[in-house]
Amino acid sequence: MSESTKLVPTEPQRLLVIDGHSMAFRAFYALPAENFATDTGQHTNAVHGFVSMLLTMIRQQKPTHVAVAFDLDTPTFRSLEYTEYKGGRNKTPEEFYGQIDLIQKVMEAMNIPTITMDGFEADDIIATLAAQGEAAGLDVLVVSGDRDAFQLITEKTLVLYPKKGISDIPPMDAAAVEAKYFVRPDQYSDLAALVGETADNLPGVPGVGPKTAAKWINLYGGLAGILENINQIKGKVGDSLREHVDNVSRNRHLNHLLRDLELPVGIDAMVLERPNREAIEELFDALQFNTLRKRLFDLFGDEPDDAPEAAEIAEHQDLADAAAIRTWFASHGAALVGLHAATVPAGGGADVIGLAFAASDANAYVSLERIDADTEAALAQVLAAPGYAKAVHDFKGTYKLLAARGLELAGVQDDTMITAYLIQPDRRSHELADIAQVHLKLSLEVDAPAGNGQLALDLEGPDTATPAVRAAHAVRELSLHLAPMLAERGGDKLLTEMEMPLSLVLAEMEMAGIAIDTAKLDELYDDFTKTIDAATAEAYAAIDGEEVNLSSPKQLQVVLFEKLDLPKTKKIKTGFTTDAESLADLLAKTGHPFLVALMAYRDATKLRQTVEGLRKAVAEDGRIHTTYAQTVAATGRLSSLNPNLQNIPVRSEEGRRIREVFIVGEGYETLLTADYSQIEMRIMAHLSKDEGLIQAYAEGEDLHRFVGSHVFGVAPQEVTNEMRSKVKAMSYGLAYGLSSFGLSKQLKISVDEARTLMKEYFARFGAVRDYLRAVVDKARIDGYTETIFGRRRYLPELASDNRQLRDIAERAALNAPIQGSAADIIKRAMLGVHEALREQGLKSRMLLQVHDELVLEVAAGEVETVEALVRKHMGSAADLLVPLDVQVGLGRSWQDAAH
DNA sequence: GCCGCGACGTA
DNA sequence: CGTACGTCGCGGCG
Structure with missing residues (x-):
């Protein structure tokens, strides 16, 4: 035992002991592996999360000593005594391989000792360190995801047990253990022995949970007392205990942590020193950890060589009056300003409570709580000023939040949510925290509700301004980072001329309801x-x-x-x-x-x-008031949620009754529905340039009847309903990559019959087959598909070795240009309609979009004008080789307005 | 309380 | 073994 730690009388010395494996695992599952990989394919999510967590710990807990304990792969006394110990665990995920080694390398570069002991687990090392630390007069903080660590808690030793989704958890002390488990920390192992531990494959007493176990422990003073009085315990649980008492003894033996190992490292080797700068640079270069590098050197008061001139993101100025706001924008608003709204939950939705701004060289926060009229007026003015260029993540959401407070938002030149979506439309999340992580390797704890599966690796205080400022800063950085990426992919016009203007239109539709x-x-x-x-x-x-x-x-x-x-x-x-x-x-x-x-x-x-x-x-x-998700559907479509108004029944009689409840509002004359007829088939005709299809549409024929007459070799008027419906199913199926098997199943015909049908189809409409083949071939080469208006969808799985994945990607590739072009077209139509309504000063407004249909609410006396402009803008939204046919209906309900 | 699954509504 | 979505209830897990 060493007693050579430096004594600093005023500041208590504190030893931070980390369970390396368990924290690495937590980090691994908290951060998506696919977002963290080096160019060489080494996954780094566990390393990144672990280091991030460690830096946060050091910043917050200010330890004087740090050590990390790891398990070894070799057998331990526990697994030797009980071969099933920790059995039945799932295999370590492939992406986790190698990350423990990397963490140990980072620790070495940070001059933090990592300790392993052959034959023992990290838990025993930790228990020993806690004992040694206490003996040396240090406070001890154990960070572990293993509940067995609770037995170590004393007046001097606390345990931090990170849980998913909870950001700011205080370390557990004796009172916390008692509050949660109703036993003292030194009794926790007794409780665990009775209850058992699934993760370690240690079954306890069936029917006995923490409540019962705690009751017994308190009654008899502990496990020893329980065993002495084992025959007095009544009921089923008593029988169960007597039957499984061997389990309990074994569990208690195995979960007892050893506190007297001969560790290879003394306490004085754990004194926290400055990292080895060269080693960190080299390692973080290889790991591509740029944000972490800065955080690390910031923490140790060192500047990295290539420190970005970015502002200190944690610092900001609170703008508390009108003059401060004007001055700040006058001096910092010339270049792009990142904007983020801080919100609190309010009745299902959210209220803005403040706005954070991030400029190139400064950050600011304006609280909206108890704001006076003058200040709010100054704020309104800068928000509405087109001259102050802003970037925001989720423009539509922010616009609506501000509109709810009577604030107008203008001058937004980038929505990083949409930009990220246009770059990677297949991502399932485009939330700021995720996007910042992927593109900036920046961990953000946004003021979004917890519980999104993210382990909070940044433990922040209750302050709302700081996270909002960090978010605003991230938005600005993201905008600068993503804009060139998008432009390089030819998507900048889609952003500025389609999606961003559409956000405004959608915001108004949502607010109208x-x-x-x-x-x-x-x-x-x-x-x-x-x-x-x-x-x-x-x-x-x-x-x-x-x-x-x-x-x-x-x-x-x-x-x-x-x-x-x-x-x-x-x-x-x-x-x-x-x-x-x-x-x-x-x-x-x-x-x-x-x-x-x-x-x-x-x-x-x-x-x-x-x-x-x-x-x-x-x-x-x-x-x-539905909400349209603009960055969800990978093809470019919108989706509708809370509630979904894009799946209101229409096919059945009873279902259509539901459409009767959607009615024209007071002050308006009628609802108007307008939909494209067969838009996807028309796009297919256009893209494939198939003469037959183009001719059919040019002549305004019933497409399915026309196709049917060719496929079945009869005159159009001789096409029966059955023939027509078969052809219809096939035509639509083709755009989805339908197989002859699928067609046979759908039409309840034999596969042979289906195959013949398709053969006949392609014999007459060969260009369609050529087109479908060409789409997939081109996508395989380019790695992406493209719509008429240049919307890309990247499909890396076209190159997969896995047949199933590849087939799925091929069908997606077939469909994406068709579905996506239709989405583009109706989006353009919506912009045209909206602009025309505004320009002509009409009161009528758009309410809903259902992929190929628009629903408008028409004011008195505007029916003819609105119908004409809707037909015009929908009909001319794209210049195809075939006409865009638009059907319009009027009525007081959505059902009545159908046609 | 969370989450995967099955089922089913729309284009 | 047809694309793209969102929502609900159930039931297993904690």
């Missing part, structure tokens, strides 16, 4: 409920009155395939499918009345759910 006939909605709810009740009763009657949950596929499987012993349907993960198509098949085969009732139940519950969703979505103004 659509009026709802709530009385009719309630009526529908009751009607559907009656249908459900009747169908439920019928269903139960058909199965001897057994009351299963008809909404549970699992219970239905039991009824259908065990009780009724109906023929088996298609296999799925959980057994056999009970989907609508299979139920219809079963009904055709067996005629069982349960199936009739079940199908009626399914239909009615689905409709009632839709109605219930709509009911809950009606705002105080009696209207439903």
